[in-house]
Amino acid sequence: MDSVRLKKGKEKAVRQLHPWVFSGAIDHVKGKPENGDIIMVTDSNNDFLAYGFFNDQSRVAVRLLEWNLETEINETWWRKKIRNAVKLRADLHTDQTNTYRVIFSEADYLPGLIVDRYADFLSVQILTSGVERIKHILLDELQSLLNPKGIFDRSDASARAHEGMEASSGGVLLGIEPPEFVSVRENGIFYQVNIAEGQKSGFYCDQRDNRKWVAEYAKGRKVLDCFSYSGGFSLNAMKNEASEVISVDSSALALDTLKRNIEINDFHNIPHSQIQSDVNKQLRVFREENEKFDIIILDPPKYAPSRSALTKASRAYKDLNRMAMLLLNEGGLLATFSCSGAVDISMFKQIIAWAALDAGKNVQFIQQFSQPADHPVRSSFPEGEYLKGLLCRIS
Ligand code: SAH
Numbered sequence: 001m002d003s004v005r006l007k008k009g010k011e012k013a014v015r016q017l018h019p020w021v022f023s024g025a026i027d028h029v030k031g032k033p034e035n036g037d038i039i040m041v042t043d044s045n046n047d048f049l050a051y052g053f054f055n056d057q058s059r060v061a062v063r064l065l066e067w068n069l070e071t072e073i074n075e076t077w078w079r080k081k082i083r084n085a086v087k088l089r090a091d092l093h094t095d096q097t098n099t100y101r102v103i104f105s106e107a108d109y110l111p112g113l114i115v116d117r118y119a120d121f122l123s124v125q126i127l128t129s130g131v132e133r134i135k136h137i138l139l140d141e142l143q144s145l146l147n148p149k150g151i152f153d154r155s156d157a158s159a160r161a162h163e164g165m166e167a168s169s170g171g172v173l174l175g176i177e178p179p180e181f182v183s184v185r186e187n188g189i190f191y192q193v194n195i196a197e198g199q200k201s202g203f204y205c206d207q208r209d210n211r212k213w214v215a216e217y218a219k220g221r222k223v224l225d226c227f228s229y230s231g232g233f234s235l236n237a238m239k240n241e242a243s244e245v246i247s248v249d250s251s252a253l254a255l256d257t258l259k260r261n262i263e264i265n266d267f268h269n270i271p272h273s274q275i276q277s278d279v280n281k282q283l284r285v286f287r288e289e290n291e292k293f294d295i296i297i298l299d300p301p302k303y304a305p306s307r308s309a310l311t312k313a314s315r316a317y318k319d320l321n322r323m324a325m326l327l328l329n330e331g332g333l334l335a336t337f338s339c340s341g342a343v344d345i346s347m348f349k350q351i352i353a354w355a356a357l358d359a360g361k362n363v364q365f366i367q368q369f370s371q372p373a374d375h376p377v378r379s380s381f382p383e384g385e386y387l388k389g390l391l392c393r394i395s
Contacts, residue, residue, distance in 0.1 A: 001039060001040050002029070002039045002054070003039055003040040004021070004028070004030070004040070004054065004061070005027045005044065005046060006042065006049070007026070007027040010027075010044075011043040011044070014050055014064065016380060017064075017067060019052075019065075019380070019381055020063065020064070021060065021061055022059060022060060022061065023056070025061075026062075027044065034054075035129045036055065036128075036130045036132060036133045038053055038065070039052065039054045050067045052065050053111075053128065055129055055164065056164075057164020058128075058162065063106075063111035063128060063130060065077075065109070075137055078141075082110070082142065083141065085104075086102060086103075086145045088374075088376070089102055089117075092373065092374055093117075096185060097185055098119045098185050099186055099193070099203060100374040101117075101374040101375055102116065104384070106378060106381045106383075106384055107378045107381065110131065111128055111130070112128025113131045114127070115142065116201045116202070116203075118182045118184050118193050118195055118202060119184045120182075121150050121195055122142060122148045122151045123154045123195050124138070124142075124153055125156060127155060127160055128163055128165075139174050142174075143174060143175075148174075148175060149178075150172055150175035150177060150178055151174040152172055153170045155168040178195045181194055181257075182194075182195055183264070186205070186208055186232075187208065187211070187212050189239060189265055191203060191230060191231075191261050192230070192257055192260045192264065193257075197253070198230075198253070198257070199254070205374065209369075209372045210372075213367065213391075214233060214297060215239065215242075216240065218240040218241070218295060219241045220241065220243050221242055221295050222245075222292075222294045223237040223244070223293065224246050224286075224295070224297070225237070225246070226248050226279045226283070226296065227279060227297075227301070228255075228274070229251070229257075230257040230258050231247055231257075231262070234247045234258065234272070235261055237295070238265075238272065239265070242270060245271070245272045245273075247272070248275045248282050249276065251276075252276055255276055258274060259274070279300070280319070280320065283323040286327050287323070287326060287327060291327065292328065292329045293327055293329065293332060294329055294332050295333045295334075295335065296327060296334050296335070298324055298334070298335070300338075301339070302339050303316045303338070303343075304340035304342040313342070314343070314347070314351055317338060317348070317351045318355045319355075321351070321355035322356075322358050325356060325363075326359050326361075333393060334392040336389060336390055337389035338387075341384075341385065341386040349390065356394075363394060364392065365390050366391050366393050367390070367391035369390070370385070371387040
């Protein structure tokens with residue numbers, strides 16, 4: 001087996017079971033491993049540390065899989081990891097919910113593999129050449145464990161490009177093609193999901209718990225759902241009898257899907273309007289019109305894709321939250337989220353505090369949100385913790 005020797009001092013993170021070896025930590029590559037090959041990683045004394053798959057095209061040159069010298073990474077190994085991930089989600093599948101993340105990459109010890117379930121269909125993202133190699137095992141195991149009608153490829157081309165991989169051909173990997181809209185349930189609410197063309201892999205199932213918790217405050221309240229996508233927060237607020245719901249998103253497809261979702265849930269009794277616009281612009285329009293709300297939800301896309309974008313992203317989060325605070329009635333609630341891994345919860349609280357100072361408002365944090373059970377955070381991989389939110393009372 002080919003191997004990689006680390007520079008002296010670079011073995012610490014590996015010993016702590018962190019799954020990444022950066023190319024800069026490597027002293028010497030023994031043999032001629034190809035991308036996706038399983039190799040051995042050793043410390044500077046050539047003592048075994050771990051096994052992982054190699055990729056000299058990636059910033060992360062080795063993705064570690066196994067820390068036990070005696071354990072062979074073979075078909076049985078892969079099947080067991082997939083089975084464990086599926087098992088962890090067994091309790092999430094109920095008569096109320098049939099959409100969730102089945103496999104979450106490093107957090108499930110399967111680096112570069114994401115699988116989402118949409119009722120009888122699975123959407124798969126293969127983002128490392130190591131996982132590409134075991135695609136046949138993956139499909140077979142998923143088929144036997146979950147018996148989907150179809151498995152669809154949604155591998156993100158830019159993530160693959162970062163790994164030096166070609167864009168995947170996409171499309172159906174197994175079984176039948178999903179219909180244009182697959183109907184799924186989440187906490188008893190129906191959603192139409194466009195698996196082939198929807199954002200992310202079709203739906204943001206990571207907000208499942210938070211949608212429900214925020215909506216507990218919605219009864220009789222006027223709710224503004226910013227960055228609504230297909231209406232996760234809007235529909236939960238409607239179910240809980242908000243007095244009125246306004247949804248804002250820049251995507252026509254998202255709002256079109258939201259409209260369908262209101263129809264299939266028969267939420268017509270709640271006054272609703274949807275505005276296709278840039279949220280930052282629309283908040284300023286509301287301010288000019290002197291419009292006020294009881295609850296505002298802010299669930300923007302990732303403003304900080306990396307640490308280097310932090311300064312700019314902090315400013316954007318601050319401005320967005322400041323504007324929202326100015327639109328709330330006295331004692332109103334702001335449910336604000338960040339899915340930027342580089343912004344942790346204490347930094348996010350600080351940003352909200354700055355926004356409040358600028359807006360001349362007081363903030364009480366009354367609830368903290370994070371990611372749900374199907375997006376676990378592995379203790380040796382804190383990078384996997386990305387979603388955070390705060391429920392703030394503004395006065
Ligand atoms: N809250 C949603 C998920 C939001 S994802 C849910 O519960 O499902 C982020 C959304 O923001 C996407 O739908 C995207 O179309 C939208 N978006 C991105 N930039 C935007 C902008 N500047 N103004 C309005 N919407 C934007």
